[in-house]
Amino acid sequence: MAAKRSFDEDLDKAQAVDIDVKQAASDGVELYRPEVDTSGIDERKLLRKVDLWVVPWLSLLYLLNFLDRGTVGNAKLYGLEDNIGITDNQYLIALTVFFFPYALFEPASNVLLRKLRPSIWLSLMIFFWGVVTTLHGVVKNYAGLICVRVFLGLTEAGMYPGIVFYISSWYKRTELGTRVAFFFSSATVAGAFSGLLAAGIHNMDGIGGLEGWRWIFILEGLFTVLVGVASFWMVQDFPETAKFLSDTERVFIIRRLQDDMKLSAAGEKYKTKYIWQSLKDWKTWVAMGIYMGFDGPLFAFSLFLPTILNQLGYTSTTANLLSVPVYAWGCLVTCVIGFLGDRIGHRAYINLVLFGTGLIGYIILVASKTPALSYFAVFLASSAIYPTIRDAWVAGNCEGVYKRGVTLAMAIGFGNINGAVTSNIYRSKDKPWYPMGHGIVLAYIAIGWICSLLFFILLKRENAKRDNGERDEVIEGVDNKNADPKNGTYATVLEARIDKGDEWSGFRYTL
Structure with missing residues (x-):
């Protein structure tokens, strides 16, 4: 595949001259810290070490993030509305x-995550959202609930895009899908665990004069606070400064990332132009549509699955427990799809199939008037919503740490804002079948399918233009008949790569 070509092949095309491999390396990519000998590094063993230090703790953090965010849906079934006197x-x-x-x-x-250390920024977010989650358990009225929900949104902001950006700073593009899928599968675990936990904690009803739903918030929030404190030591920083790696291992990790067209792996100084590169890039805006088609359904599904099952005739506790198999299935499919995405590539085709599965699931939900059939349909929905490939696909096609960070944050942020829409579509007056809610989610999934197809077509077209030399830059002293000043004029290929990132003529997008 074009995306997997070595840098030397791309360099040969870009310069159209015959130079040896050593000269290509020195002209194209200045070997990171050439004085360090990394020949003794076992790459497979080192990757396992990175996996153990980076992924499991991040998965725990996202599990708590999703758990604390969605607990309000479980609390609603146990009397939150009546106890604080609010309407639907x-x-x-x-x-x-x-x-x-x-x-x-x-x-x-x-941007702050890159400028500061992840161990500081992520840990502070976790600590403060844990405090806010705990405060949910003491609200007395509508104003109090509004206040804690606003602050929960503020303190949780940046956790998901921050983790995706952080993981993309450690792994090659062909390794991202499995790691992101493993970390994101914790959202499905949170969904399953949330129902079990809520059913168990509700038995504390009356202890300390507090309703059971209050204890759900208080206990989950206090645990999150403790994890936030521990994260100051458990969250590792970026590869160039990670304490769990030896100096030689840090050099090896950065070199292998740079060989994967991530020249900025060793870090780059903040420049405003990197932000503008993201804002002007069509990939950012199409990716926003993909995330819209994913996040809108995700929030609707996680916030209202217990309610939907409850209104189909199941009791509150039974509805919470019936949500567990749905999330467990979503977890399994997410991990399988992440593995396949890295092994076979073709993320676009996988994405289109997943969104298509979601379309079938919600068509059934719109049409069904049978509880058993609707319950089957939510399994189809789970198969589509959670495994949908977007993070590895978008992150792998953006070069430059700041540009990648902003592109991910904008796409994920726009996707998340659609939660403001889908959190209002399951109205009590539409129960038990909620045709309007299911219909709106169906429309969101259709948007995700269309934008995934558009992303694929445009990336493929751009790769073809680069293969034909239409994007070649003018490199001083190099005779290249395809070079065009409108693509930029540079003293060296290295200068072009640093300045243009994924817009460099030798960069190939993964499809």
């Missing part, structure tokens, strides 16, 4: 206000 519409508004600070702060958060 007020409950929906409380869900809605979460998304505005949550989405709007994400781009700035990713």
